[in-house]
Amino acid sequence: MTPDNDRDDATMFDLAPVSLWLEDFSGLRALFAQWRAEGVSDLRTYLRADRARIARCTRELKVLKVNRRTLELFGAPDQATLLANLGKVFRDDMLDHHVDELVQLWNGARSYTSQTVNYTLDGRRLDVNLQVRVLPGHEQGWDRVLLSLEDLSVREQARQALQRSERYAQGLFEHSPVSLWVEDFSAVKRLIDEVREQGIEDFRVFTDVHPEFVDRCMAEIRVIDVNTQTLTMFRAPDKTALLRRLPDIFRDEMRRPFTEQLIDLWAGKLHQQRETVNYALDGEMLHVHLQFAVLPGHERDWSLVQVSLTDITARKRAESYLEFLGKHDALTKLRNRSFFDDELNRLERKQIHPVAMLVIDLNGLKQVNDERGHRAGDALLRRTGEVLAKATQAPATAARIGGDEFAVLMPGGDEHAAEAFLATLHELVELNNQFHSGDPLRFSVGTAISQAGERLEAALHRADAQMYRQKKAFHANAEFDRRKDTE
Incomplete structure (x- = not known):
């Protein structure tokens, strides 16, 4: 290779848009050979038994050169400062990820990819995608290994924020003091659309003449999930038992309110509330205040619906008793x-x-x-x-x-x-x-x-x-x- 080519390669290395590290792994290879000679066969177990062994492996990795993007990424003014502070860069949970990388090398891999953690010199966490490759011609000695780091911190922070948001939403759902149901009404919508296509205009009369249509719609509702309060309210030991016995819950007096719900859906009312009757699995009649909403983004097919049920049985009994006393x-x-x-x-x-x-x-x-x-x-x-x-x-x-x-x-x-x-x-x-x-x-x-x-x-x-x-x-x-x- 000519000197001009060498300079071009050096320039490309230095100006690459990702963090590049040229390292010498020959010391690590020698250490692996020593441990094999000492009878080590399961490197993962061996390293987990003593974290100091992981740190020893890390010390055997010699950094030869890093590029400009690496200095920017880790907040180092120059390579000497970065190399002098590698203990700040490679620490804590990075060591746990490092075990998997070492095991791949031990098992004969000469290139691998992993997601790991590094730290900038001022202590900021970096989530990075690491790609490691023993360069061609150096497979026997591992004296030239190229590492590239892609900064995933923003993406990882967004992912973690999304996870926190999902956990928060799930917590609100799961521990709500009212019964919450997530349901799929898409089959109900298809049935209603079919009736509309037949030229039916007065849907109320249609449901009066065809009560079996109401039963069919009720049977087509698919329950996706329920929360803890639902199990408590309906005396169900678990979700499986509840979903298996839905016909025992939705029956009898519920038919009329459900018919009114269908009539409102026919009229385009995707947010509704009304009082209705359900039954607990032990047979007790439950008076409930129902709130129904097709969730945003699902207005076209009703595939995601939230139903909340507030138990008003005690209130209805009190009202009934007061009415009784009045007469x-x-x-x-x-x-x-x-x-x-x-x-x-x-x-x-x-x-x-x-x-x-x-x-x-x-x-x-x-x-x-x-x-x-x-x-x-x-x-x-x-x-x-x-x-x-x-x-x-x-x-x-x-x-x-x-x-x-x-x-x-x-x-x-x-x-x-x-x-x-x-x-x-x-x-x-x-x-x-x-x-x-x-x-x-x-x-x-x-x-x-x-x-x-x-x-x-x-x-x-x-x-x-x-x-x-x-x-x-x-x-x-x-x-x-x-x-x-x-x-």
Whole structure:
């Protein structure tokens, strides 16, 4: 090679856009020969047993020359400064990567590539792609080895930032306090598009006429992932068990809300929320607030959808109980006075005739409260509620309209209906008194049948007046019995 060629090669080496190192590995080759002679066969295990052996290998690598890009990359003013500080460049986790490189040389490789770590002189970490090649003609002595380093730090930092972001997002998903589902609705979209292509315009009517279409759409939803709260909420031991039993979760009362969800999707509403019903794997009904969103970038095919479910079962039970209390008497479980008045007004507005009315008074309640306490009186009231609930069949309703006073409304009922009710009531009272050994149930009852053109309130007053006549007779007989007992 001519001197001019040598100068050209030197210039190309020095001006190369990547970091280049020309090194002498002959000392490392001699060290390997020594260890083989000493019986070392598994270099990886040998080096792992004593990290000082890795450092010894590194010391046997002699740097002959580096190029300008190398000095820039490592922040060295010149080659002498760089070589004097190689201990700062090759350290820490670089030694762990170095084991793999040494093992490749030990096993006969004369060129290899690896991703490793170096450090600049001011301590900045460099993630680099290392390419090593024993130069042709030097395979026996390893005295000329060319190393090139490509700086991957920016790319690696971006990759690590992406990993951190993914871990953060996964953490938010996995540990969210609400149930999260990632689903694929692409098959549902295809089914809806097929219906649209058939010329269907009123999708609501279509789903009413073809309920099997709703079932098919429900079956085509593919669940990709769920979070931990989902397993807790649905009483599932693991994701496999949950996904295997999806038909047990999405059924019955869910059909109507899901149909509305499909209708909204048909109309282009890709973000929705509504209340619906699911079931836990143990069969418990769960009331949930559902939020549905087709994720950005997937609007064309609905292939990635997030569904969040917030358990509102406790709230719905509380609302249901408050609604119950608003229309029922808490002690007897019968309807209350408020409901009775509303029902009376409703029947009046509807002009329903005839209406059989019964006003019923629980005799002796005050005496039981005075002599045996309110707990005993409450027991009598509960028994009255049980008897009246058993005797009353829809559309008739029974209500507690006062402390010891009850009423029964029988829309469309005439004298025969009232008499049949009284006969059933007497039978139930007799059975109840036989079952309970305490104070007997005794009623004063007034009945009235509304006449055409008569206000229902007037008929109610007639029944009330009849009840009071019975009650007065009851008290008169009770007073007569007490006098007789004292004679």
